[in-house]
Amino acid sequence: MATPFDRNVFANNGFNLHEPVSDGTPLSEPPMIRPPEVRRRPECLLDSILSPSDLRSMTGEMLERLCVEVRDDLIRSVSKTGGHLGAGLGVVELTVALHHIFDTPRDKLVWDVSHQCYPHKILTGRRDGMLELRKGGGPSGFTCRSESEFDPFGAAHSSTAISAALGFAAARDLKGGQESVVAVVGDGAMSGGMAFEGLNNLGAQSRRVVIVLNDNDMSIAPPSGALANHLRELRGNGVTTGERCRDLQQGKLQSYSKTPTIFDSLGVTYVGPYDGHDVTELVRVFELAQANHGGPVLIHVLTEKGHGYAPAEAASDCMHGVSPFDADTGRQQKAAPKAPSYTSVFAKALISEAERDERVVAVTAAMPSGTGLDKFGKAFPDRCFDAGIAEQHAVTFCAGLACDGLKPFAAIYSTFLQRAFDQVVHDVAIQKLPVRFAIDRAGFVGADGVTHQGSYDITYLGCLPGFVLMAAADEAELVHMVATAVAIDDCPSALRYPRGEGQGGKLPDDGTPLEIGKGRIVREGDHAAILSYGNTLADAMVAAAQLEEIGISTTVADARFAKPIDDALVAQLFREHEVVVTLETGAIGGFSAQVFDSLERQRLGHLLARARPMYLPDLFIQHDKPTEQTRLAGLDDRAIANKVRSMIGARTQRPRFVIVGE
Numbered sequence: 001m002a003t004p005f006d007r008n009v010f011a012n013n014g015f016n017l018h019e020p021v022s023d024g025t026p027l028s029e030p031p032m033i034r035p036p037e038v039r040r041r042p043e044c045l046l047d048s049i050l051s052p053s054d055l056r057s058m059t060g061e062m063l064e065r066l067c068v069e070v071r072d073d074l075i076r077s078v079s080k081t082g083g084h085l086g087a088g089l090g091v092v093e094l095t096v097a098l099h100h101i102f103d104t105p106r107d108k109l110v111w112d113v114s115h116q117c118y119p120h121k122i123l124t125g126r127r128d129g130m131l132e133l134r135k136g137g138g139p140s141g142f143t144c145r146s147e148s149e150f151d152p153f154g155a156a157h158s159s160t161a162i163s164a165a166l167g168f169a170a171a172r173d174l175k176g177g178q179e180s181v182v183a184v185v186g187d188g189a190m191s192g193g194m195a196f197e198g199l200n201n202l203g204a205q206s207r208r209v210v211i212v213l214n215d216n217d218m219s220i221a222p223p224s225g226a227l228a229n230h231l232r233e234l235r236g237n238g239v240t241t242g243e244r245c246r247d248l249q250q251g252k253l254q255s256y257s258k259t260p261t262i263f264d265s266l267g268v269t270y271v272g273p274y275d276g277h278d279v280t281e282l283v284r285v286f287e288l289a290q291a292n293h294g295g296p297v298l299i300h301v302l303t304e305k306g307h308g309y310a311p312a313e314a315a316s317d318c319m320h321g322v323s324p325f326d327a328d329t330g331r332q333q334k335a336a337p338k339a340p341s342y343t344s345v346f347a348k349a350l351i352s353e354a355e356r357d358e359r360v361v362a363v364t365a366a367m368p369s370g371t372g373l374d375k376f377g378k379a380f381p382d383r384c385f386d387a388g389i390a391e392q393h394a395v396t397f398c399a400g401l402a403c404d405g406l407k408p409f410a411a412i413y414s415t416f417l418q419r420a421f422d423q424v425v426h427d428v429a430i431q432k433l434p435v436r437f438a439i440d441r442a443g444f445v446g447a448d449g450v451t452h453q454g455s456y457d458i459t460y461l462g463c464l465p466g467f468v469l470m471a472a473a474d475e476a477e478l479v480h481m482v483a484t485a486v487a488i489d490d491c492p493s494a495l496r497y498p499r500g501e502g503q504g505g506k507l508p509d510d511g512t513p514l515e516i517g518k519g520r521i522v523r524e525g526d527h528a529a530i531l532s533y534g535n536t537l538a539d540a541m542v543a544a545a546q547l548e549e550i551g552i553s554t555t556v557a558d559a560r561f562a563k564p565i566d567d568a569l570v571a572q573l574f575r576e577h578e579v580v581v582t583l584e585t586g587a588i589g590g591f592s593a594q595v596f597d598s599l600e601r602q603r604l605g606h607l608l609a610r611a612r613p614m615y616l617p618d619l620f621i622q623h624d625k626p627t628e629q630t631r632l633a634g635l636d637d638r639a640i641a642n643k644v645r646s647m648i649g650a651r652t653q654r655p656r657f658v659i660v661g662e
């Protein structure tokens with residue numbers, strides 16, 4: 001097996017760091033390889049665990065001690081790296097008990113979302129890598145097939161585990177295998193449509209699959225929805241520890257619910273609830289579940305998000321996702337922001353629009369704080385909806401709202417909107433419904449990495465007829481784009497903006513609707529032009545200044561709209577400049593494709609040779625700092641300037657130095 005420090009393992013799906021991504025310049029030095037820490041303290045059980053097989057012979061008492069050590073280790077490492085904390089703290093006992101009973105990696109253990117997998121990583125040979133977690137070249141913050149044989153399935157988007165587990169089980173049965181298949185699914189993830197689809201199919205196929213429902217009565221925010229209410233009913237059934245213990249000793253794995261559960265109705269046997277922080281109880285439960293050779297079983301396990309770490313238990317989000325923090329106090333080390341975040345600017349702008357227009361409503365798919373809709377919800381509780389982790393439903397719900405004359409904003413991250421693509425096409429675009437998509441986290445997202453990059457929205461929305469697509473160059477533009485989206489009432493529209501802080505410019509008091517399909521020239525020059533879509537504008541301006549210094553006078557334009565694109569601006573830039581660089585933080589087929597199409601439609605195809613599109617490389621982009629991701633993708637100011645220089649140099653042989661007086 002590869003070691004956690006083999007950068008190629010973690011980056012196997014991403015950049016080849018020694019290959020230039022663009023322009024022929026090597027983009028990165030080889031990574032520094034840190035040797036694993038040597039730790040062998042006799043009093044520390046965790047030190048003796050190199051793989052889960054080392055914990056299989058442990059006694060109950062030892063397992064309890066091990067849980068304490070794993071929890072401490074988790075807090076220690078996440079306090080240094082940041083990342084997902086609360087969910088991992090809640091599954092320490094669960095993870096230890098699962099690996100104690102099930103014969104991983106032969107038995108398949110599938111984590112839903114997998115943001116709670118840090119204890120699993122600690123126990124499956126990746127403990128030394130935890131201090132590099134989510135850093136460039138370090139282990140991913142999620143399960144990842146190429147990282148470890150103990151990760152049979154990669155995840156990060158929610159509600160996939162039951163379907164994947166059923167796939168493993170069907171393959172096993174066809175091949176005559178005997179292994180167990182276990183899916184661990186949170187109560188939040190269980191609210192996603194795919195989880196229901198998986199249950200529906202699992203109940204019908206009736207295969208031997210164990211689902212562990214890790215119910216902490218939390219999503220990122222408190223869960224909303226009828227399933228959450230159902231689970232709350234199942235939680236409060238009054239069974240005592242003594243009763244459960246007696247039943248387990250007698251080999252009875254059973255339901256303590258007085259009413260039928262949704263799971264039983266779907267053909268999946270419900271058992272529990274059990275205490276998810278009692279490792280001895282869990283061990284017995286899993287032992288019985290493993291011995292069950294009947295059909296699918298769902299084990300309801302009650303846990304507490306953030307368990308065992310007072311600051312997390314006290315935090316309203318149970319320290320779901322954290323920056324590095326002081327392990328003693330839980331205080332996170334966040335640098336004071338230099339400018340408001342795009343998310344907060346969006347929320348403020350939407351609130352101000354909603355004050356003027358009572359038809360404005362907003363929908364989130366279980367991400368109220370991430371999208372800023374928590375603020376909107378406080379201002380307009382009746383006009384803000386949390387659909388649960390259910391982007392597909394959220395989009396079609398917005399379509400329904402729009403049909404009846406409301407002005408819905410679906411505030412969904414770029415990466416999660418992927419899941420609702422058909423709803424965007426079938427329910428919104430074909431019916432020309434004015435749903436407004438507020439696409440946060442567009443472009444590089446940093447440490448969340450490959451599964452979370454906002455790389456595809458320009459492409460997957462750009463191919464849909466009748467959409468208006470906008471991207472904010474800065475936060476003032478975002479305010480105007482929110483106003484523009486409110487004004488667009490005869491077709492769908494989308495505005496994309498990045499993760500993190502804005503540029504710190506002055507914000508307008510109110511947004512003013514922009515002219516649809518009109519870009520703007522921000523800087524004028526003679527030789528080259530850079531046509532930017534979104535927040536790449538700032539780097540374009542820096543590149544233009546660098547080019548000026550070597551005598552290349554550069555126009556910089558902000559397209560504002562990818563669709564409808566500003567044909568006149570495109571024609572002007574291509575006619576008047578030797579080179580036109582298009583710039584976007586999106587995959588191939590996005591903004592640049594719209595520019596090329598514009599040239600074709602205007603019968604300016606002969607000018608196409610002047611175009612130099614700059615978009616994301618055809619790679620899945622791994623976790624790293626966003627600045628580093630930008631650099632590695634060849635989209636930073638230096639790469640932009642190089643692109644122009646290589647073209648102009650090749651075409652005009654412009655001298656770099658003028659020698660005076662000879």
Ligand SMILES: Cc1ncc(C[n+]2csc(CCOP(=O)(O)OP(=O)(O)O)c2C)c(N)n1
Pocket residue numbers: 087090113115116156157158185186187188189190216218219220305365366367389390391416419
């Ligand atoms: C499709 C999708 N939408 C949104 C998210 C963002 N997200 C990450 S974790 C999470 C909450 C998961 O709740 P739950 O399954 O109960 O796990 P817990 O964190 O409570 O342990 C959400 C909404 C996601 N990962 N995938």
